[in-house]
Amino acid sequence: MFEVERIVKRALEEDIGLGDITTEATVEAGVTVRAELVAKEDFVVAGLDVAARVFTELDAEVGFEKLKEDGEKVARGEVLAWIRGEARCLLQGERVALNLLQRMSGIATMTARFVREVEGTGTLVVDTRKTVPGLRVLDKYAVRMGGGRNHRTSLYDGVLIKENHVAAAGGIAAAINRARKRISHVLKIEIETRNLDEVREALEAGAEVILLDNMPAETLREAVRLIDGRALSEASGGVTLETIRDIAEAGVDVISVGALTHSCRAVDISLLFED
Amino acid sequence: MFEVERIVKRALEEDIGLGDITTEATVEAGVTVRAELVAKEDFVVAGLDVAARVFTELDAEVGFEKLKEDGEKVARGEVLAWIRGEARCLLQGERVALNLLQRMSGIATMTARFVREVEGTGTLVVDTRKTVPGLRVLDKYAVRMGGGRNHRTSLYDGVLIKENHVAAAGGIAAAINRARKRISHVLKIEIETRNLDEVREALEAGAEVILLDNMPAETLREAVRLIDGRALSEASGGVTLETIRDIAEAGVDVISVGALTHSCRAVDISLLFED
Amino acid sequence: MFEVERIVKRALEEDIGLGDITTEATVEAGVTVRAELVAKEDFVVAGLDVAARVFTELDAEVGFEKLKEDGEKVARGEVLAWIRGEARCLLQGERVALNLLQRMSGIATMTARFVREVEGTGTLVVDTRKTVPGLRVLDKYAVRMGGGRNHRTSLYDGVLIKENHVAAAGGIAAAINRARKRISHVLKIEIETRNLDEVREALEAGAEVILLDNMPAETLREAVRLIDGRALSEASGGVTLETIRDIAEAGVDVISVGALTHSCRAVDISLLFED
Amino acid sequence: MFEVERIVKRALEEDIGLGDITTEATVEAGVTVRAELVAKEDFVVAGLDVAARVFTELDAEVGFEKLKEDGEKVARGEVLAWIRGEARCLLQGERVALNLLQRMSGIATMTARFVREVEGTGTLVVDTRKTVPGLRVLDKYAVRMGGGRNHRTSLYDGVLIKENHVAAAGGIAAAINRARKRISHVLKIEIETRNLDEVREALEAGAEVILLDNMPAETLREAVRLIDGRALSEASGGVTLETIRDIAEAGVDVISVGALTHSCRAVDISLLFED
Amino acid sequence: MFEVERIVKRALEEDIGLGDITTEATVEAGVTVRAELVAKEDFVVAGLDVAARVFTELDAEVGFEKLKEDGEKVARGEVLAWIRGEARCLLQGERVALNLLQRMSGIATMTARFVREVEGTGTLVVDTRKTVPGLRVLDKYAVRMGGGRNHRTSLYDGVLIKENHVAAAGGIAAAINRARKRISHVLKIEIETRNLDEVREALEAGAEVILLDNMPAETLREAVRLIDGRALSEASGGVTLETIRDIAEAGVDVISVGALTHSCRAVDISLLFED
Amino acid sequence: MFEVERIVKRALEEDIGLGDITTEATVEAGVTVRAELVAKEDFVVAGLDVAARVFTELDAEVGFEKLKEDGEKVARGEVLAWIRGEARCLLQGERVALNLLQRMSGIATMTARFVREVEGTGTLVVDTRKTVPGLRVLDKYAVRMGGGRNHRTSLYDGVLIKENHVAAAGGIAAAINRARKRISHVLKIEIETRNLDEVREALEAGAEVILLDNMPAETLREAVRLIDGRALSEASGGVTLETIRDIAEAGVDVISVGALTHSCRAVDISLLFED
Secondary structure, rough: OOHHHHHHHHHHHHHHHHOHHHHHOOOOOEEEEEEEEEEOOEOOOOOOHHHHHHOOOOOOOOOEEEEOOOOOOEEEOEEEEEEEEHHHHHHHHHHHHHHHHHEEEEEHHHHHHHHHHOOOOOOEEEOOOOOOOOOOHHHHHHHHHOOOOOOOOOOOOOOOEEOOOHHHHHHHHHHHHHHHOOOOOEEEEEEEEEEEEHHHHHHOOOOOEEEOOOOOHHHHHHHHHHOOOEHHHHHHHOOOOOOHEEEEEEEEOOEOOOHHOOOOOOOEEEEEEEO | HHHHHHHHHHHHHHHOOOOOOOHEEEEEEEOOEEEEEEEEOEEEOHHHHHHHHHHHHOOOOOOEEEEHHHHHHHOOOEEEEEEEEEHHHHHHHHHHHHHHHHHHHHHHHHHHHHHHHOOOOOOEEEEEOOOOOOOOHHHHHHHHHHOOOOOOOOOOOOEEHHHHHHHHHHHHHHHHHHHHHHOOOEEOEEEEEEOHHHHHHHHHHOEEEEEEEEEHHHHHHHHHHOOOOOOOEEEOOOOOOHHHHHHHOOOEEEEEEHHHHOOOOOOOEEEOOOO | HHHHHHHHHHHHHHHHHHOOHHHHOOOOOOOOOEEEEEEEOOOOOOOHHHHHHHHHHHOOOEEEEEOOOOOEEEOOOOOOEEEEEHHHHHHHHHHHHHHHHHHHHHHHHHHHHHHHHHOOOOEEEEEEOOOOOOOOHHHHHHHOOOOEEEEOOOOOOOOOHHHHHHHHHHHHHHHHHHHHHHOOOEOOEEEEOHHHHHHHHHHHHOOOOEEEEEEOOOHHHHHHHHHHOOOOEEEEEEOOOHHOOOOOOOOEEEEEEHHHHHHHOOOOOEEEOOO | HHHHHHHHHHHHHHHHHHHHHHHHHHHHOOOEEEEEEEOOEEEEEEHHHHHHHHHHHHHOOOOOEEEEOOOOOEOOOOOEEEOOOOOHHHHHHHHHHHHHHHHHHHHHHHHHHHHOOOOOOOOEEEEOOOOOOOOOHOOOOOHHHHHEEEOOOOOOOOOOEEEHHHHOOOOOOHHHHHHHHOOOEEEOEEEOOOHHHHHHHHHHOOOOOEEEOOOHHHHHHHHHEEEHHOOOOEEEOOOOOOOOOOOOOOOOOEEEOHHHOOOOOOOOOEEOOOO | OOHHHHHHHHHHHHHHHOOOOHHHHHOOOOEEEEEEEEEEOOOOOOOOHHHHHHHHHHHOOOOEEEOOOOOEEEOOEEEEEEEEEEEEHHHHHHHHHHHHHHHHHHHHHHHHHHHHHHHOOOOEEEEEOOOOOOOOOHHHHHHHOOOEEOOOOOOOOOOOEEEHHHHOOOOOOHHHEEEEEEEOOOEEEEEEOOOHHHHHHHOOOOOOOOEEEEOOOOHHHHHHHHHHOEEEEEEEEEOOOOOOOHHHHOOOOOOEOOHHHHHOOOEEEEEEEOO | OHHHHHHHHHHHHHHHHOHHHHHHHHOOOEEEEEEEEEEOOEEEOOOHHHHHHHHHHHHHEEEEEOOOOOOEOOOOOEEEEEEEEHHHHHHHHHHHHHHHEEEEEHHHHHHHHHHHOOOOOOEEOOOOOOOOOOOOHHHHHHHHHOOEEEEOOOOOOEEEEEEHHHHHOOOOHHHHHHHHHHHHOEEOOEEEEEEEEEHHHHHHOOOOOEEEOOOOHHHHHHHHEEEEOOOOOEEEEEOOOOOHHHHOOOOOEEOOOOHHHHHHOOOOOEEEOOH
């Protein structure tokens, strides 16, 4: 809830430390300027409110006027927002604001590409827990802004029984039964499977979501047939822009993609001061 | 100082929240296992101590035996470390440990590539402040493990007078003079320049490090001649693996590369439980 | 994850402040004693590990030997645990340990009574978010120790569409449809209903859990018939030990009981020092 | 000092976690509503400012108009306060505000009952340290709102030499003498006694407050006679609504009652949205 | 309670920041050394455990052997403690440990001088709240080690009605009566007086400690006569080593001295590494 | 960056604890007063914004009007600032505000005296890390307000190779070379020397700042001649108001003085309420 505030404060403390000595030495207090955030390439923007928060955390008087909204496509050269305030404040917040905005927009843009690939199939593109430590809520928000959906956010708000859990519990059915006795009735039970036998076993034990891990499109298709609407199907494992369409066409309900967040490229955005 | 502890704890809180409900439901307390961290591709490893810390923060009893050291090149299939402890603990820490280790190794690997490109030129490859908010000390450590060097870590431990500071101070000489009156005598004064005239002005005003921003190799060469050892020269701006050799051969002392940290690809590492 | 540590530290800071001035003035450092936690009435115990944590947080050397396990029924006069350590430490931690243990055991005991009432019906007794602010994980743990189950722990790990959400969204179907587009596919959608018409509407819109709020047993019975296994049914609203059996016999899957946590009576436990 | 802020923030973090997913999915941002806090039974209200703080912490724009003041008796059906603000904010803060307000009013109401029982005797009813961990300042404030008085708040701001301290120090006189040499001259020294001999010994040693632990009314009367105004007398130990009048009439200055806070029943209050 | 831990951690974070770059660059990890803390002048030592904590907070393996105890007089050249551990750790903790130890010993030494001046009079020398923000518990501890006593530690654990409170309450008697109705029965009520009339008024209203502010010795003597044991008397205001004897001989019970903490001189202590 | 906020909040928590019980008991809420900060002696003021922050942290409505600016000389009897606000707030913040302002002004005043002594020599007076733990940024700010300059603020933002580092690294040249390979190119390398041979060695190894430790004026003069502008020279070690002029006249660039901060005397300032 106070997570964004915490992230922004932490980032500012990290970057500014005990003071921006260059700015304090060269720029007078009290000088007001106007600057603009400009796209240096085409992308889907995400993080404008977070960027605004960076500046207002430093100085509540800063004005931040959004010209775009998160989730919008922007073209190279377009202005994302105007910022007006103390020159010192803008110089101090610049790097943190850009670091956050460029990463979040990078994730949104990458997500939008994956989502476009599955258009018309009805399959959902969702993220994973392969996010940058400390920024998960922002990473997951950016995925939504790119048109993706979120898987569970932590080990707490979703059940996903993986191979090692199955081994420890003594089999798929045993693991599902144990989970059912402990888990809140408002959570679905998801389980990872590696082949059709495991899919069958999971179905019989009453799994509500079945993760189909690293299966070829053909196997996915059979798995979907097997499941036949009795559980949700989720494909995962090394999904790329090249492979996602085939996977979606196999008929799975959901595809989870780690690359949305673990290897995103920051988009290019500049903060330009007006003369 | 306590920064790594803080990062690890925050990451665990973020990922585990109020509990790993799947593991608690399916895996008995008290079961001990051994697992190994395995490289799934070739890379330069960084972050093994941080990964160890993730598990010991959860349970001080976990044993973590490194088979590789940070900075070492590892080949696909090699084991990086053995981990022995409660199955519950290993399952809970797995994702956080991998997220950190994969990102840090990704940065080290990317840095090593840039460093290899400038081999023999005597030019240093350094990072920037374009790091992921909250993880700067880890990002910068990973750069060192890849053979790079660090620029200032925050706005506090280095002076870098940029274009906007110059404008606010009323010119290059004015900005440098103001800085000299405020800055501790143990810090060097660095200033950004965009052309040879500015380089000259900076030199005359006594700049100790001159940032040559976005200049073509030819201009860099002239700038280096102009400076002639009276200040350190640093090239920056959109440096890539393709362009860095030319820049280094222009004779600059330092090249700063944002891409080391702002767009790194996570390397692939698995945590495998022994049977 | 570090929640119990945080609760215990906060409680100790609150109670000890800048020091236990009485103990420091009257009891020498270095004197070791043994004490026992004794039940002064019959109850279901919960919180022994938390009590142990209070003392070890003060002094890692304290020995805490449990003679009972959480969830066990204990009789008046029985010893729950032996504690051995510095007299100063035991005196300083006593009140905090007892405050936590007595409340948690109170909740477990109350829950066990409700659970006993529904024995044989297959209906689950679950808690609510009506817990004491700051202690929710302990309150919910105690419910489990008493044989109850947990509903969602926060607004984050479960969906419950209430009357006011329905009004804001423009009707039951609209609310459910909106939720389905935003909520992770691993969470079930629960909705509150006040009469059979609403139950029907919720069912048609695909609700996965239907909360039957404040309905008389007769209506509950009809609701269960209507739902007919297509969703989980949950009864709630002013449930008491007197009314819960009737409600369970109406055939609902789950009954949620606020009184488990919002009005629990602390059980009586003493910390006795040996001579 | 910043304790209430801390409690409210902690409670909101606990309840909202990373977001109120139901409200975010079903209620539009920007919709303003008015709601009222309504008493569903008769009680003494306490905690209205704390409840207001819950909402303003979420959104500084929320208006909270109190119609009652803490310490006032309210009747079933009466409105305690009007709240106007974003529907999302009111829905998110509702449970935390009610959990705090219902508990605090429960304590105030229980305290008022004890106070009424001793009316006319001049005896003070005070609380103990048997409060819910983390909420002590609120619990103690609620006691005052019910007409009670506060004993020390922590081990730091008052001296109370108990049986175990006496044993460790080697007797009542020794314990009091040791305390006098260490304790600030602005604190009174209180000591626990179990019989009249101990009362005599405490008096002779100069105790300033004498705790009469678990004594029958007759013994209390004799103790009061013995003390004869040379120290304050305080009765404690299993005091109930049935026994407190007799204890007060024995002439003690103060009666401390653990039940005010350790087993309070939450009163019933609703937050109703206007249509 | 965790106050010393907090102070030490904060001090280390402040001094070490993101790392001791000199030590990391010049001293190998893993090199063990022995060092000693040596007195460079005569003084009363205080803070040895705090100094030890500085090193063990950095590295739990450090050995710290005290040769002196807090409160002891040490002569120039004497060794206070031996420290054995990683060279890196000792170098990193050195400044923080010395800053704390030198200040605390300075306070203890100054206090001891004041206490010696009043020897034989029975008057207590106590501190004030004029301490360095953030270090109050250490400052007050050091006062005790010098033979002084502590006044209240904060605005919470003692009542002191000052001139401005009296003005606001409408007179001395009114202020005391209001306090008596609100303050816990275990705290004494202290009030500031400026002349004998006020002393009389305070006595009549039942003040339990009377602060005699800035009165000449003669007036103090009369005040003591007036009070005649019915309250404690405390002199304060610009007390120096030159004036304290006269004040004590006026017969007051307590003298409070701000200079013990607000203007203390750090004593000279060195940390010497063995060859 | 948020350091001042943290210091002020911590100081208020320390001083006010769970509440200012005297003020709450004797002064009504809602009463507004005006007070003034008055100099009780001549000094250089520093810390007015910090003092203002103390009150606004307690109550954002407090008005604080500065009549002086930090760095200004003020005479006894002059008013530094007017404060208008709730009487309760002013009484609660008084001690913390004065403790900070008196210490900071004490440091500024002491620094100004040292600076005046070296007038005309061109030598800079700088501080050290011998500050009060937790208040370093304020101590260092106060030094600047007194006309001094700052040395590095922590072990992180400057390199200073001391005797023990030299010993560990195996000599002056070795230590400097190791540092050069690790330290950012924007930091100068400073090294401590004890005699002219070491100065020569440091120069040859390329030290950029040479600390001349505890050398007599004559030796300093020779050292300056040796260095001859190839590095900055810094004198340190037991510098006093009596010795600083001689040291400066030896021609060193910088003199560092621990006494500016480790043994400062608080100046006398009062907060007077208007009638």
